[in-house]
Amino acid sequence: MGADTRFGSTRWARLAVALVNTEPSPRHGDLLTEPARLRELLLAHDEPEPVVVTDVDLAEARAARTELAAVFTAAGDERRIAELLNALLARTARPRLVGHDGVPLHLHVDAPDSTWGGWLAASGGMALALAVAEHGVDVLARCAAPDCRHALLRQGPGRTRRYCTATCAARVRVAAHRAQVRDAAAAQLDERG
Numbered sequence: 001m002g003a004d005t006r007f008g009s010t011r012w013a014r015l016a017v018a019l020v021n022t023e024p025s026p027r028h029g030d031l032l033t034e035p036a037r038l039r040e041l042l043l044a045h046d047e048p049e050p051v052v053v054t055d056v057d058l059a060e061a062r063a064a065r066t067e068l069a070a071v072f073t074a075a076g077d078e079r080r081i082a083e084l085l086n087a088l089l090a091r092t093a094r095p096r097l098v099g100h101d102g103v104p105l106h107l108h109v110d111a112p113d114s115t116w117g118g119w120l121a122a123s124g125g126m127a128l129a130l131a132v133a134e135h136g137v138d139v140l141a142r143c144a145a146p147d148c149r150h151a152l153l154r155q156g157p158g159r160t161r162r163y164c165t166a167t168c169a170a171r172v173r174v175a176a177h178r179a180q181v182r183d184a185a186a187a188q189l190d191e192r193g
C-alpha cells in the first residue's frame, strides 16, 4: 500500500484532534450535535463513501471524544496519559491485518463490527499512543490561547508550538499589545493626576 495514508496513524491522529476540537470551547458551541456533523468530519478526513452515521454512532463518537479529550487535558502528565490511553486501548482496540475490497493488507485497530464511535476511540487512542511513544508526552498539548484551548499535536517542525493555529497566536499577540498600550496610557494619566 506504500504511500496510501488512509490506513496510517497520521490520519487517525488528525481525526482524533479534529474530533476533540468539536467539543464546546470558549470560541464555539458543540460542533458534534447530529449524525450529519459526524459524517462531515469523517468525509473531511478522507474516509471513503459510503459513510452512514446513525444516532448510536453519534452517541459513541461523543463518548470517544470525551475520552480522547481527557488525554489532551492531561498533557505533560506522563503517568496519567499512559493510564488513560492504556484503559482506552484495552477496552476498544483489537489490532489485526485485513485485506478487502481490492485494498491490500492494512491495519484495522478497532474490534470487528464496532460503530464509528468505537473506531474513533480505538484508532484515535492508538494514534495518540504511537505519537507519545515516538515523540514523548510533549507531543500532546492544548492551545495556549485562554479563549481557545483546542487540542494540538506537536510534531516535526512544530515541536514547541503553543497555539493551535496562526490565528490564535496572532490574536494573543494583539491582545497583549493592546493591554500594553492601555497600561502605558493609564500610567501616563497617573503621572498627570
Ligand SMILES: [Zn+2]
Residues within 6 Å of the ligand: 143, 144, 145, 148, 149, 150, 163, 164, 165, 168
Ligand atoms: Zn487555538
